[in-house]
Amino acid sequence: MSNQQRAILEVDQLSVSYGSFQAVKGVSFAVQPGEIFGLLGPNGAGKTSTLSAIEGLVRPNGGQITVAGFSILEQPLYAKANMGVQLQSTSFQAELNVSEIIRLFSGIYGKELSPAEVEEKLVEINLQESATKRYGQLSGGQQQRVSLVISTIHDPQLVLLDEPTTGLDPQSRRQLWDRIEGIKAKGHAVLLTTHSMEEAEAVCDRIAIIDHGRVIAIDTPEALIAAHRNDPDVISVSRKGKITLEDVFIGLTGRAVRS
Numbered sequence: 001m002s003n004q005q006r007a008i009l010e011v012d013q014l015s016v017s018y019g020s021f022q023a024v025k026g027v028s029f030a031v032q033p034g035e036i037f038g039l040l041g042p043n044g045a046g047k048t049s050t051l052s053a054i055e056g057l058v059r060p061n062g063g064q065i066t067v068a069g070f071s072i073l074e075q076p077l078y079a080k081a082n083m084g085v086q087l088q089s090t091s092f093q094a095e096l097n098v099s100e101i102i103r104l105f106s107g108i109y110g111k112e113l114s115p116a117e118v119e120e121k122l123v124e125i126n127l128q129e130s131a132t133k134r135y136g137q138l139s140g141g142q143q144q145r146v147s148l149v150i151s152t153i154h155d156p157q158l159v160l161l162d163e164p165t166t167g168l169d170p171q172s173r174r175q176l177w178d179r180i181e182g183i184k185a186k187g188h189a190v191l192l193t194t195h196s197m198e199e200a201e202a203v204c205d206r207i208a209i210i211d212h213g214r215v216i217a218i219d220t221p222e223a224l225i226a227a228h229r230n231d232p233d234v235i236s237v238s239r240k241g242k243i244t245l246e247d248v249f250i251g252l253t254g255r256a257v258r259s
């Protein structure tokens, strides 16, 4: 056996189809312990389909996915026990209060929390004052914080976040980045999707750019900029004379807005 560190997530030649339409065409990447990995791509590129396959929500028509060494197709319960998924706000019952939601999900994840531990979670997300507020009364940013804390309640090795900071103000976004970095500091891994190149540069250790269902580039943000800074397509879209990750992204995926 090699002494190489084992990846927390391995996606190998993943393909996902909806009827005759192939949305993901042989995507491969791996996420290591302590790594924040970003999936970037224009609308319709196949990011959510890739995440859904990892979560076990859509059945791939090709390829392998392992989480903490467990195959999502062959050992789905073990694989899922090692991952935390940030749920959409519609997944929570609006009439439950924040404490009740945390208690409910800790039960679902088989990690019953004591009242003191629920309080700790509330402090962690700065919502101790709002413990008895109904979920439906929370602001969008507060709801995002609840859903992130729920996704990590069972201390999973892999956390999957689909556009986690969309709609957040700069303060809430920074706070969420800190939390994501806290997951990394534990040696766990984060896979996120984002349309914010600023976010990708600020928090991701490595990114994969996906377009039309295929990975077209994969590396650290700095290395991608260095590798493509002299591409004519990248230079032609750059503004103010400085090459950014966004210039590289548009240079590689084209200027056209996707349908």
Ligand SMILES: Nc1ncnc2c1ncn2[C@@H]1O[C@H](COP(=O)(O)OP(=O)(O)OP(=O)(O)O)[C@@H](O)[C@H]1O
Residues within 6 Å of the ligand: 018, 021, 023, 041, 042, 043, 044, 045, 046, 047, 048, 049, 050
């Ligand atoms: N349930 C479905 N049935 C049919 N087609 C689907 C389904 N889900 C996604 N698609 C199609 O698959 C392609 C990839 O969609 P996906 O949601 O994975 O893209 P994305 O990269 O997450 O896009 P966005 O940035 O807009 O969220 C798109 O063309 C989309 O229309």
